[in-house]
Amino acid sequence: MSTFKLDITREHCPMTFVKTKIELSKLKSGDVLEVLLTEGEPLENVPKSSREQGFNVLEVSHVEGLVHKVLIQK
Numbered sequence: 001m002s003t004f005k006l007d008i009t010r011e012h013c014p015m016t017f018v019k020t021k022i023e024l025s026k027l028k029s030g031d032v033l034e035v036l037l038t039e040g041e042p043l044e045n046v047p048k049s050s051r052e053q054g055f056n057v058l059e060v061s062h063v064e065g066l067v068h069k070v071l072i073q074k
Contacts, residue, residue, distance in 0.1 A: 016042040
């Protein structure tokens with residue numbers, strides 16, 4: 001199992017999940033993608049959309065300021 005990182009703190013919906021999904025498509029089954037994103041729509045939509053696509057959301061946590069981290073397993 002490997003962990004990969006994606007910073008989408010400067011992206012806006014719907015590009016936040018589009019970029020997340022592209023990165024997830026590159027991973028092997030069991031790998032984890034650590035996504036850094038901002039509060040609001042990205043924080044609401046990325047975990048929800050990931051679950052809807054069949055991915056396992058392991059963790060959603062606050063990093064600092066408006067930045068949060070979402071761990072998604074393929």
